[in-house]
Amino acid sequence: MGVSIAVNTDGAKPLSRRDEAYNFIRAYITRTGQSPSINNIMAALGVSKTRAKALVHQLAVAKMIERVPGAQRGISIPGLFRELVLEELRREGYVVDKDIMAGVPCPQGHLPLIAILEHIPALEAGDLHATPSDRRAANGGG
CATH class of the missing domain: 1.10.10.10 (Winged helix-like DNA-binding domain superfamily/Winged helix DNA-binding domain)
Incomplete structure (x- = not known):
């Protein structure tokens, strides 16, 4: 053997x-x-x-x-299982762990930056996510 x-x-x-x-x-x-x-x-x-x-x-x-x-x-061997799993994921093309910090390029390329909102519009009365107090404030009620 x-x-x-x-x-x-x-x-x-x-x-x-x-x-x-x-x-x-x-x-x-x-x-x-x-x-x-x-x-x-x-x-x-x-x-x-x-x-x-x-x-x-x-x-x-x-x-x-x-x-x-x-x-x-x-x-x-401490960490061997994790190491083997990460090796297998990398072989399959996944970017994992510290690869991003090490400069390994992401397979999907660069993602666009999220726009910074300077103004949050007033809540509409029909906004499904607004609470009743938010709706009252948006309609001028107190």
Whole structure:
């Protein structure tokens, strides 16, 4: 049950073991819907069980993952579900979240500005939204 691990091929600095462990955990949770066991991490990274536990501990200390004490498969990634949903929405063409502030153009283009009203006309007696006191005021009654 192998899961591919992202390999850095652009000539940049190679990923650390901690980053490889994180990428594996993220991919595993995304693919299966559950967290990997220490044995899964050990096999995927080709490290000892002790090293796999140490990597998981490092990720927890760095707050990149959360662990449920005593659970065999108690690893979760904070915000992963939200991140995956946002990625899917973006793939579908939606502009979400901070995209607007980041300068991602809206698919519908620029919307017209709302006109600023300098004067609000008097309420007509037939205005369906006017209250009885509004109608009296509009008709000159007090």
